[in-house]
Amino acid sequence: xxxxxxxxxxxxxxxxxxxxxxxxxxxxxxxxxxxxxxxxxxxxxxxxxxxxxxxxxxxxxxxxxxxxxxxxxxxxxxxxxxxxxxxxxxxxxxxxxxxxxxxxxxxxxxxxxxxxxx
Amino acid sequence: xxxxxxxxxxxxxxxxxxxxxxxxxxxxxxxxxxxxxxxxxxxxxxxxxxxxxxxxxxxxxxxxxxxxxxxxxxxxxxxxxxxxxxxxxxxxxxxxxxxxxxxxxxxxxx
Numbered sequence: 001x002x003x004x005x006x007x008x009x010x011x012x013x014x015x016x017x018x019x020x021x022x023x024x025x026x027x028x029x030x031x032x033x034x035x036x037x038x039x040x041x042x043x044x045x046x047x048x049x050x051x052x053x054x055x056x057x058x059x060x061x062x063x064x065x066x067x068x069x070x071x072x073x074x075x076x077x078x079x080x081x082x083x084x085x086x087x088x089x090x091x092x093x094x095x096x097x098x099x100x101x102x103x104x105x106x107x108x109x110x111x112x113x114x115x116x117x118x
Numbered sequence: 119x120x121x122x123x124x125x126x127x128x129x130x131x132x133x134x135x136x137x138x139x140x141x142x143x144x145x146x147x148x149x150x151x152x153x154x155x156x157x158x159x160x161x162x163x164x165x166x167x168x169x170x171x172x173x174x175x176x177x178x179x180x181x182x183x184x185x186x187x188x189x190x191x192x193x194x195x196x197x198x199x200x201x202x203x204x205x206x207x208x209x210x211x212x213x214x215x216x217x218x219x220x221x222x223x224x225x226x227x228x
Binding site for chain 1: 162218
């Protein structure tokens with residue numbers, strides 16, 4: 001297993017353009033998470049899926065953001081009409097379903113997709 | 119909701135120095151606690167975890183003890199190396215996801 005893969009690793013775009021990021025989780029993991037990380041901050045939760053169902057969305061996920069996981073495997077995160085404030089690292093993580101609280105199911109992160117909006 | 123508060127950095131050390139990074143938590147009950155590490159240009163990796171009070175997690179020479187009396191989970195390493203230069207994040211579960219501290223940047227000089 002190659003772990004969690006994210007593509008592209010870097011994206012530079014102009015304000016107002018749309019961008020899409022892809023995440024391929026560990027194959028047997030049915031949970032998939034998206035986080036955003038800005039400089040000097042810890043990762044902030046955006047949304048998560050269990051299989052193809054999007055079960056929770058953070059208030060950080062404005063109307064310009066949409067995430068999908070159509071067949072319960074890979075996921076995409078699209079940002080429409082990008083703004084300079086969207087510049088950040090977008091992290092994807094996956095895990096098995098089950099209690100995170102007990103520590104039994106650990107989140108495995110990808111290397112991230114860095115977005116720069118000019 | 120449950121949260122962690124992490125010591126602010128950055129921290130700069132010489133090789134073989136002792137490292138400690140403070141982390142305190144606010145939580146209902148006793149959730150698992152985690153330390154993640156992010157090396158330059160890479161994603162977050164799980165460094166260690168403790169699943170119940172008084173547990174000690176350890177990995178790569180790092181240790182952290184889950185102390186319910188002080189609601190803390192401080193990360194320690196007795197002798198750091200240049201390769202330990204990274205950003206360290208304390209984290210705890212919040213429903214089905216993890217909540218992270220702000221991160222502490224550690225730089226180890228040769």
